[in-house]
Amino acid sequence: MTYTHIPSPPNKSWGRWLGRNSRQGNWWAPLLIILITVVILLVTTDDFATSQNASNLLAQAMPLIIVAIGQMIVVVLAGMDLSVGSVMSLTTAILALDGSPVVLILLVILAAASIGLVNGFAIVRLNVHPIIATLSMQFIVLGIAQLLRPVAGGFVPDIVVTVVTGSVLGIPAAVFWAVFVVALGWKLLHGSRFGLHLFAIGGGAASGQTDTAHNFGLKDHRNIVLAYVLSALFAALAGVFIAGRIASGDPGVGSQFALDSITAVAIGGTQLSGGVGGLHGTILGAVLMSLLANGMNLAGLSAFLQGAIKGAILLLVVGLQSRKKMGL
Amino acid sequence: MQPAVTMKGVTKHFGSTRAVNDVSFEIHRGRVHALMGENGAGKSTLMKILAGVHRPDAGEITISGRTVAFADPREALAAGVSTVFQELSLLPNLSIAENMFLGKELIGRFGIPNRSEMGRRTAQALSELGMSLDPNTLVSELSIAERQFVEIAHGIKADAQVFILDEPTAALNAADVEILNTQIAKLKAAGKAIIYISHRMDEIFAICDDVTVMKDGTHVATQPLSELSPDGLIALMVGRELSDLFPARAKNTGPVLLSCQALRLSQDSDAISFELRAGEILGLAGLEGQGQSEIVRSLIGQFPAIRGRVAVADQSIGLPLPTEGGVRFMQNLRVGFVPEDRKEEGLLLGAPIAENIGIALQAARPGFRPLARFRDAVKRVMAEMNVKAESSIMPVGALSGGNQQKVLLGRYLAADMDILIIEEPTRGVDIGAKAEIYRLLRALANEGKAIITLSRETVELIGLCDRLLVIHDQRIAAEMAGDDATEHAILNAALTQ
Numbered sequence: 023m024t025y026t027h028i029p030s031p032p033n034k035s036w037g038r039w040l041g042r043n044s045r046q047g048n049w050w051a052p053l054l055i056i057l058i059t060v061v062i063l064l065v066t067t068d069d070f071a072t073s074q075n076a077s078n079l080l081a082q083a084m085p086l087i088i089v090a091i092g093q094m095i096v097v098v099l100a101g102m103d104l105s106v107g108s109v110m111s112l113t114t115a116i117l118a119l120d121g122s123p124v125v126l127i128l129l130v131i132l133a134a135a136s137i138g139l140v141n142g143f144a145i146v147r148l149n150v151h152p153i154i155a156t157l158s159m160q161f162i163v164l165g166i167a168q169l170l171r172p173v174a175g176g177f178v179p180d181i182v183v184t185v186v187t188g189s190v191l192g193i194p195a196a197v198f199w200a201v202f203v204v205a206l207g208w209k210l211l212h213g214s215r216f217g218l219h220l221f222a223i224g225g226g227a228a229s230g231q232t233d234t235a236h237n238f239g240l241k242d243h244r245n246i247v248l249a250y251v252l253s254a255l256f257a258a259l260a261g262v263f264i265a266g267r268i269a270s271g272d273p274g275v276g277s278q279f280a281l282d283s284i285t286a287v288a289i290g291g292t293q294l295s296g297g298v299g300g301l302h303g304t305i306l307g308a309v310l311m312s313l314l315a316n317g318m319n320l321a322g323l324s325a326f327l328q329g330a331i332k333g334a335i336l337l338l339v340v341g342l343q344s345r346k347k348m349g350l
Numbered sequence: 351m352q353p354a355v356t357m358k359g360v361t362k363h364f365g366s367t368r369a370v371n372d373v374s375f376e377i378h379r380g381r382v383h384a385l386m387g388e389n390g391a392g393k394s395t396l397m398k399i400l401a402g403v404h405r406p407d408a409g410e411i412t413i414s415g416r417t418v419a420f421a422d423p424r425e426a427l428a429a430g431v432s433t434v435f436q437e438l439s440l441l442p443n444l445s446i447a448e449n450m451f452l453g454k455e456l457i458g459r460f461g462i463p464n465r466s467e468m469g470r471r472t473a474q475a476l477s478e479l480g481m482s483l484d485p486n487t488l489v490s491e492l493s494i495a496e497r498q499f500v501e502i503a504h505g506i507k508a509d510a511q512v513f514i515l516d517e518p519t520a521a522l523n524a525a526d527v528e529i530l531n532t533q534i535a536k537l538k539a540a541g542k543a544i545i546y547i548s549h550r551m552d553e554i555f556a557i558c559d560d561v562t563v564m565k566d567g568t569h570v571a572t573q574p575l576s577e578l579s580p581d582g583l584i585a586l587m588v589g590r591e592l593s594d595l596f597p598a599r600a601k602n603t604g605p606v607l608l609s610c611q612a613l614r615l616s617q618d619s620d621a622i623s624f625e626l627r628a629g630e631i632l633g634l635a636g637l638e639g640q641g642q643s644e645i646v647r648s649l650i651g652q653f654p655a656i657r658g659r660v661a662v663a664d665q666s667i668g669l670p671l672p673t674e675g676g677v678r679f680m681q682n683l684r685v686g687f688v689p690e691d692r693k694e695e696g697l698l699l700g701a702p703i704a705e706n707i708g709i710a711l712q713a714a715r716p717g718f719r720p721l722a723r724f725r726d727a728v729k730r731v732m733a734e735m736n737v738k739a740e741s742s743i744m745p746v747g748a749l750s751g752g753n754q755q756k757v758l759l760g761r762y763l764a765a766d767m768d769i770l771i772i773e774e775p776t777r778g779v780d781i782g783a784k785a786e787i788y789r790l791l792r793a794l795a796n797e798g799k800a801i802i803t804l805s806r807e808t809v810e811l812i813g814l815c816d817r818l819l820v821i822h823d824q825r826i827a828a829e830m831a832g833d834d835a836t837e838h839a840i841l842n843a844a845l846t847q
Contacts (some may be wrong), residue, residue, distance in 0.1 A: 045443050045488065213462045215455050218444075222452055225443035234439050237403070239424035239453040297443040 045221060047291025048343040049303030052310045055335065059310070063317045070320060080196045081187075081267065083312035085110070085260040086282055087200070090290075090308045091207035091301065092256025093283040095249045098211070098220045100227035100296025101152040103250060105141060106257035106283055108163035109134055110276030113261025115167045118176030118271025126179065130258050137163060138254030142247030156250075160280065167273040174272035178265045186266025199263060203256075207301050210252065219245050225297030285332070286311055289339045310335070352415050354379045354512055354543035355400065360409035362395055369395040371567040372409070377512070377560075382534060382544045384554045384575065386587055387564035391780070393547055396564070397514050400545075401433040402426030414511060424453055432505025433514040434498055442490035447472040449489055450504050475507035476500070479533055495526035502533060513537055514545045519553060520778055524638050531557055549780060550807065551580050563587055587781055595785045596813035597792040599832055603816070604628030607800045608649075608685070608769050613658030613669060615644050620825035622658070626769065626800045631791060633815030633832070634804040636844045641824035642804040643690070646771045649802075650687045651676015662769065681713055686762035690773035696758045699747035703739055704728045706746050706757050710765035724764075731760040736786060752783025759790065770794070772803040776810065788814055808837050820844050 063070040089106050096103045113130050121129075137159060144155035188195050211217040219235070223242050226235045235242050257279075264275055284294075290307030292299025311332065318328045353376040362370040370392045377383045385393045398404045400411060402420030411418055413429055420426040423433070433439075440449045447468045448455075456471075458464035465486075472485035479499055489497060498518055505513050515534075519527045534557055537544055546558055554561065555575060563570040563586045571586055578586075607628050612621040622645060626632050634642040647653035649660055651671030658669040663683045671679065677687055689695035697706055708724040715721055728742050735756040739749055746757055755776065762770055775791065776784045791814065795801055805811050811818060812835045820828040820843040828843035 209462075213460070215457060215461070215463060218448060218452075218455060218463060222441050222444055222448075225441040229442050231439070231441065234441055235452075237423045237439060239422055297441075 045298050046300035047293060047298045047303050049291045049300060049306055051339045051342045052289050052306040056306065056310050056313060059313055059317055063320065067320045077194045077196065079312060079316050080200065082316060083309055084196050084199055085264050086286060086312055087305055087308040088203050088260035088263065089257050089279050089283040090286040090304050091203060092253040094287045094292055094299060094304045095210065095220065096253045097287050097292050097294060098224045098296060098299050099246055099249050100224050102156065102284065103141065103253040104153065104156040104280045105137060105159035105163055106253060107276035107279035108160045108167060109137055109254050109257035110261035110264060110279055111273045112163050112167040113258045114265040114275055115170040115271040115273055117178045117182060117262065117265045118171060123179035123181050130262065134254040134258035135251055138251030139247065142250035146243045146246050171271040171273055174270060176271040178269050182262060182266045183269050186263050204305065211301050216245065220249060221297055228293065228296040282311065285336050289336060291343060351379065353377060354414060356412040358410045360396065360399060360406050360411065362399060362404060362406050368567050373569045375562050375569060375572040377543045377545060379543050380538055380541045381559040382538055382546050382557055384558035384561040385545055385547045386561055386583065391564040392567040393564055394516065397516060397545065401431055401514055427508050427510065430509065430511040432508060432510035434501040434518055435516050440489045440497055440500060443488065445486045445488055446483060446500050447485040450507055471507065475503040478506055479503050495522050499533065512543045516547045517778065519548060519550065549778065555580065584781060595788060597789050600629050600795055600816050603630045604798055608660065608662045610649065611659045613645065613648060614656040615641050615824045617656055622826055624819060626802055628798045628800050629795050630816045631795050631801045631803065631814055633811035633818045634821050635808060635811050635818045635840050636821040636827065638806060640821045642821045643773060645821065646773060646802060646804060649771060650680045678713055684768040686765065686767035686770050688758055688762065688770060688772040690777060692754055692758050697746045697754060700745055702743040703737065703746055703757055704742040707731050707761050707764050710761040714765065727764050731764045734763065735760040735790060752779040755779050755787060768799055770799065770801045772801060774805055775803055808840055
């Protein structure tokens with residue numbers, strides 16, 4: 023009721039820290055579940071605490087972390103990219119072609135950038151809903167990947183395999199990958215004017231003020247297209263990582279990643295309505311999902327049951343976030 | 351002295367309608383300039399041209415002697431024009447500082463936004479307004495008043511010379527209006543020009559120096575307010591006097607339709623009892639925030655009263671009513687509730703007029719058997735309410751404030767309610783539409799319906815209502831007939847115990 027003046031609440035630093043009233047979203051729930059899962063695994067299994075399993079876990083989590091960062095860039099804009107899985111498949115298919123590694127890598131970058139451009143233009147110029155635009159692209163790109171390589175096979179250049187599975191001074195390459203993508207993701211989302219504008223445009227979309235960002239002179243269309251290009255490039259990077267791990271091309275390798283990356287982003291507290299989210303939440307979300315898969319494998323759970331548990335966790339965590347509205 | 355803003359022959363068309371037609375006038379530094387006119391008179395369009403949202407088709411705007419043509423609002427701000435629009439233009443998920451610097455962020459090392467410097471400068475701009483908000487607070491955590499002050503601070507930070515305030519008090523309570531007025535006085539003393547749009551006569555005369563009146567997109571007059579009386583100003587706007595706005599009161603009233611017994615709003619407040627008779631318009635008057643809104647909202651379950659009973663349509667219902675379903679329950683007893691905030695609570699802005707009116711008819715139907723045909727009812731209501739729209743499938747959001755309010759009232763007309771509970775019958779509605787709404791409400795009462803209403807505008811209650819209950823401190827302080835009521839008497843009754 024507007025009759026009674028309600029003074030604005032004092033800054034509740036705890037609530038802010040936990041993401042209740044901040045733009046970071048609620049990220050403590052995945053952290054809590056990660057800690058619980060780790061404790062359970064430490065107590066119940068012998069294999070979990072080995073350094074072999076730790077590096078295995080990081081390598082398993084890495085593709086999802088990379089795709090989820092790209093996915094988050096478009097989700098902050100109230101968008102969604104369903105084509106990321108196909109981009110990963112296409113990337114492995116391209117890398118398994120005959121040719122020099124440099125040409126193949128350039129081809130991957132070119133393909134991903136074009137896919138992102140088409141996604142962005144379909145959304146901005148043709149006013150196609152992001153789900154439809156990227157779903158169409160998902161089919162198109164998967165088709166191309168399957169044309170290039172109908173079944174898994176071929177050989178990925180040695181250099182790609184080395185960059186992914188090698189180690190420097192005893193530190194596995196995956197650690198360097200992790201540092202690089204997290205730094206890049208932080209820079210893009212939280213450490214740049216571009217990132218701030220992403221949140222501004224997404225916040226406008228979420229609160230029904232679609233003209234506001236534009237009125238501030240932001241180049242909203244250009245930023246949206248760029249976001250989809252970045253999402254595709256992150257997906258391609260994840261594809262390179264996977265190609266290095268399996269050392270061959272596989273058109274089916276990305277099939278789970280579109281929904282898994284959205285799941286990781288949502289678990290991490292990013293609002294699908296746009297404008298709210300934090301990189302750390304997304305990373306926690308991706309780590310949680312990989313950790314659960316790892317733990318359930320160690321515990322010998324059926325793959326079908328694993329899917330059901332993944333769904334239950336998603337519902338539980340997003341339900342726990344209990345936000346009334348964006349930012350409110 | 352050179353005027354702050356000079357407009358010469360400014361014209362703007364939207365399709366075939368001429369929203370602003372050959373408007374010329376000057377706005378001076380250190381003065382508050384009221385812009386008056388009915389809704390649709392072209393005030394908002396003219397201000398949007400000045401603020402860079404729209405581009406004029408013809409004419410010339412000069413700011414401090416320089417001819418300007420803005421491509422977007424940011425250019426206007428850079429040229430010294432700051433606007434606080436009715437529709438707020440801050441992003442709720444960004445902090446105050448981020449909003450203030452949006453599009454012009456200060457960039458530090460490695461291209462990383464320099465948050466501490468932006469925060470410092472924001473705090474400085476806020477402190478010039480005497481506000482001590484943390485610049486890192488998200489805008490979503492601010493009250494509406496605070497958001498408006500942040501927008502004004504935005505203008506101060508950009509060193510704006512011209513401030514446009516478009517109905518700044520529409521959503522403010524009395525205390526915040528007071529603070530706003532202080533800020534306006536400060537801006538004025540600093541030699542800024544302020545353009546002030548409002549429908550509230552008392553505000554205009556309290557704080558403005560000059561007035562420009564527009565009508566149907568054209569310029570009617572620009573003169574110092576000291577040369578005008580309220581009646582004279584209204585006459586300029588609509589060509590008729592204030593007393594003509596209100597229709598004649600009820601001659602006689604019928605049986606009691608609703609009675610409220612021993613209603614207590616809080617544990618230690620006095621009991622409130624009143625009756626509402628057929629054919630009468632009952633007003634809840636008094637200072638703002640004394641419980642008027644809580645009383646009417648208790649009746650439909652939107653405020654949790656401690657206890658009380660309401661008797662309506664041969665039923666006696668114990669309060670509090672459940673929050674969910676309370677409105678619908680009372681609607682089935684033919685009691686309609688018209689909320690104050692028509693955009694948030696009243697209308698589905700994106701839905702067509704027909705759906706907005708038909709929804710009350712549907713509410714009385716079983717869930718899976720909606721009414722398929724209600725076009726005739728909609729057509730009848732739109733004609734009766736004189737809703738000005740091209741067709742009934744237009745989205746309500748595209749209508750003017752007055753027409754939106756008529757659609758909202760029309761919804762309950764279509765559902766043939768016996769009792770209407772109306773908060774702010776004419777909020778954000780222009781004078782012409784106000785008069786129409788008063789006539790319609792009186793016509794409904796004359797048909798034997800009963801109306802309870804409350805309003806921030808005491809003049810409106812006095813003119814419209816047959817009987818007034820003066821509410822103070824959550825109790826009835828006095829009851830008076832509309833004929834005897836004056837603003838002075840109401841204030842007196844409220845404040846002398």
